Amino acid sequence: MTEPPDTDFGLGTATATSGAAPAPDIPAGTGSATTGGRGSAVLCSGLTYRFGTYTAVDHVDVRIERGETFGLLGPNGAGKTTTIRMLTTLLRPMAGTISVLGVSAAERPMLVRRMIGYVPQLLSADATLTGRENVELFARLFDVPRSQRRERVEASLAAMGLTEPAGRLVKTYSGGMIRRLELAQALVNAPSLLVLDEPTVGLDPIARTDVWEYIAALRAQIDMTVLMTTHYMDEADTYCDRIALMHRGSIRATGSPGTLKATLGAGATLDDVFRHYTGGTLDDNTGSGGIRDVRRARRTARRLG
């Protein structure tokens, strides 16, 4: 991305697609003008998870408003992926509660999953199936009625610009195409919450922009909340209405990119904000989460070639 870091919503997508004014400075845990007070898409309270004696997520409170794009940022091993895994019901929190669109993840995990579209950090489309079959698989798993299935599958593929290669095996796709296919898989059920765990890791700059433009175009069509993690500050600055900076398992700051930059003074970038709240180094972490994160990112990069 080449957008200047202090220009909120450089592509004009997030603002236009959420149908509201640019997010003003918002303290953590309060309502958002972006969503016009439509309530929370995600509400986490006291969220905690430990791997043995290592506390990966430590009493995290997060509130994500409906319709906003929320970025979870932090260095490797900060606890971002573990938080996402709890939100998506993959891990049961050891303490704390999660509510997704008013539904308790602990009590109704199946219902929560029905509302979520999830794109994991790893490239997860099945390479031995065609693009269309990958999307149809998810249409079936989300119980899209048979009468609507073909239409939904084709519409999802078209929305991601994959109609032409849909009949080809995924192993012939480029990295950017696979990411778009995963988005098509996640979107076939028209999710209310789209969860993206480092969606552009390993992609070249053109493919990164491409993926974000498709997400933005889709948000123009569907009323959807987006929760993403990323290591790319430029992406967070451009596409997120609000961000939370996570370090060593806890949230250090929450707000719009503009607010957070303003707290450090004129001319500060989101990189500066990141360094300020995470101790100034990307690798200041010796916990197992760090190793797991790096290993996962490298595996994805390897698959992308």
Add this chain to the structure above:
Amino acid sequence: MTSAAPGAPPAVLADTAALPADSPATIVRRLASRIVTLCWVELRKIRHDRTELYTRAIQPALWLLIYGEVFTKIHAIPTPGGIPYLAYLAPGILAQSALFIAIFYGIQIIWERDAGVLTKLMVTPTPRAALITGKAFAAGVRSVVQATVVVILSAILGVALTGNPVKLVGAACVVALGSAFFSCLSMTIAGLALSRDRLMGIGQAITMPLFFSSSALYPEKIMPGWLQAISRCNPLSYQVDALRGLLIGTPAHLGLDLIVLAIATVAGVTASAALLPRLAR
């Protein structure tokens, strides 16, 4: 860039929290739907790449052509009713080839975990048990396709197999059920071992003992006492017994065989579904 929307969000989202819990009928319907879906995926994969079907046929062909032909000639192994040893052996090799396919599923599920596929499947509204059952029956579908190749091969070698379509369908069901159990066993071990290297070692260590401690190659009555005891605990023996009864008409305990296989499969699904979240950590 096309930007057609993939459809409006389902109306159910309007007041999701107020929705009642799933009824037993819904749970059963969902389970059936997931089994059909995961079997559909398996068939699509076989359709896209049939290489595995041919390469996997080599090993059973060698067992039948070399081991079977030699032991038929030397009459070293007594068979019920004095039937040719090759005919006695064919159902055992059929079960063995299905076992080898099913045991691969534990490695496959770890590969899917490493590739991110499993994680994504687990965030769909699919109960863990349905995911495992679907995978188990997908293993069954693959095994049945493989078994068809072995049956054809046996027929070419002159084994007098039944032509009764009901018995053939019954044999296919037994193959599918046996594969479902062994794939669950493999996925259970995957949930404990957690890594591909460890699982491959364990898989190697259990596959041949499972095969040799069953009645696939020789009747139970010629085994030493201790091996007979193990054989009676080995679901492969029950699978082979049912297949022999259905395909070559030897006396079999079909009812008992099916009950043992069904109970083993249910236990396998339960154990591997309970351990599945360990793979997602």
